[in-house]
Amino acid sequence: MTDTDRPLAPDDLAYRLAEVFDLVGPLYRRAQRKVEQDAPAQGLSVGVRAVLNLLRAHGPMTVPQMGRTQALSRQFVQRMVNDAAAQHLVEIVPNPAHKRSSLIRLSHEGEDAIDALIAAEHAVLRQAGGDLTEADITACVRVLTRLLELVDHVDVN
Template sequence: MNDVDRPLPPDELAGRLTAVYDLVGPLYRRAQRSVEQGLTADGLSVGVRAVLTLLHGNGPMTVPQMGRAQAISRQFVQRMVNDAAAQGLVESIPNPAHRRSSLIRLAPRGRAVVTAVLEREHRLLREVGGDLTDAEVTTCVRVLGELLKALDHVDLD
């Protein structure tokens, strides 16, 4: 195993991961601004878009499940679900596993809207350069996943 493939000692790892965090913040803020600009035409907020995307990828979910999946508070998710429901984008259905916590699913209009948003974003992401390889993207996803797991203990409510 060469030095590049060897796990880093904790202090060195911490320094390298700081560089990752330093990039993630500006990346997130720029992506959010870009998404907001694209969503304005659809009349969606970033929060409603997040709910629609989550339901699109996972099928019906409860508000607490969505909060955990997105690492955001239940209360915020509930407000976004309420906004989406008011626009006819989602609907509540009975949850056979839990009578007091309904499942939220995409309404037909919500499915059409989120599909259009995701297609537009896909077209934009096709423009990313850098000759990135599958291995590089896989490594990036792994690193970000480990950083997210390290923060799992943070209470959101």
């Protein structure tokens, strides 16, 4: 086992993970800005896109479920659902499991819109090229997943 294959000591790990956070923040903000700049062409705000993507991945959900999944307030998610509904991208249907919390599902227009947006994003991401490997991406996803788990479960008090 080489030095780069050994688990890091806690202090070294903290330093390296801080480097990841220092990159993830600007990456997220720049990507969000790019989506907002392209929104007129796509007709989707970042928030509506998030709702459509969530429904595409998980199927019909309630607003509270979407909020919990994305760590967003129910009120914000409701506004995004309302915007999506006004554009006929989602449908609000009865929830057999809960009379007061309707299910939100993609409409055919919503499916077409999110599929087109994802295809456009994939066209851009294909340009990353370079020397990235499956192992690189797997490691990146593993690290980011671990950080999400940490943030969700750590007590800062």
